[in-house]
Amino acid sequence: MTTAKNKTRQALKRIAFGIADFIFPRTCLVCGKINPKGVYRHLCGDCAKEISLCTVCRCLICGEILGGSDMPDINGCLKCMDMQIAYSQALCPTVFAGPIKRLVHAIKYSSAPYAAEDLATAAAFHPKTKDFLRNALVVPVPLYRLRRLKRGYNQAEVIARALAAKFPELNIETAHLLRRTRNTSTQTRLTREERIQNIRGAFEITPEAANIRKDAPIVIFDDVMTTAATANECAKTLRKAGFKNLRVFAIAKRL
Ligand SMILES: [Zn+2]
Ligand SMILES: [Zn+2]
Structure with missing residues (x-):
């Protein structure tokens, strides 16, 4: 039936x-x-x-591409080794360039949330995406209230929902466990140190988190990962609230 x-x-x-x-x-x-x-x-x-998938040797923490496809992935690299990482692993299936960059910009700046479906399609071509997200409780990185109102949606959430809808067999659920407490200035032109400072303390736990088991397999979900500072701050906030099983997924890695 x-x-x-x-x-x-x-x-x-x-x-x-x-x-x-x-x-x-x-x-x-x-x-x-x-x-x-x-x-x-x-x-x-x-x-x-023109879409590039991050399938060659990469850092499992910050997504940096480090070598050829014949080398294994590495757990931490020179770019992230001095950060106190609060999650176990990250996956960025695509490179933030060419058509992927265009799709992300269309969602963020041209009121085109429908482009999320194509980002979901591209992400699923990475051989690890489906296993990474299977049965996960996906927590989109939140936008500050005013920015969300201005855009009409949170792009990370729209992409996460597109993946969940396109691949129902993965049993992906989304939850709003985080809230942004202040409007941080855009991270785009900041150095790595400045990014870490800029985002520190920018998130808090929502009341919804009280209903979630502390060992739930949480995947913090974002559109683009640059230094991993934002995702790590989200992970720190969740970890402080007692959540133990934390990973990070961003559609694209900015190299
Ligand atoms: Zn790294
Ligand atoms: Zn074309």
């Missing part, structure tokens, strides 16, 4: 998308070419080929 219902729902969805594609032909967000079919809804096949 449920399967029949699901099949009907999927068929209706396909028809609805078909009509929408006919009225508003899908275009590639990078090159503008009409893109009627393909794995991605908002990238053409040529632009999708």
Whole structure:
């Protein structure tokens, strides 16, 4: 019965998308070419080929790429070794460049949350993404209240929900266990030290956290990871509240 219902729902969805594609032909967000079919809804096949996955030797803490594909991943590197890391492991499936950068910017600055579906698709091409997120309690890195109001949504949450919806078999749940206590200035132009200082004490636990088991498999979820300072501050806040099983996932690593 449920399967029949699901099949009907999927068929209706396909028809609805078909009509929408006919009225508003899908275009590639990078090159503008009409893109009627393909794995991605908002990238053409040529632009999708430019996506780089982080599948070579990388740091399991900050996502830094360190060597070729024939070398094993490393637990900590020169860039993150002096940070007090409060989570066990991180995964950034893609490199923040080319089409991935364009999709993230479309969500953040061009009111295009629908681009999240393509980021979910790209992330799932990394061989470790699905196992990393399976049965996880995903905690999106929160935005400050006013910034969220201005944008209308939190991009990290939108991407996490797109992954959960696209891959229901992964049983991903999202929870709002963190709140941002102040409006931190943008981290983009800061050095690593400045980023750590800028974000210190910027999060607190929400009342929702009281209902969650302390050993729940939490994945702190963000759109882009640069130095891991923001994700680590989230992890520190959760750890102080007693949560023990903490990992970090960011769609893209800024190299
Ligand atoms: Zn294109
Ligand atoms: Zn590192």
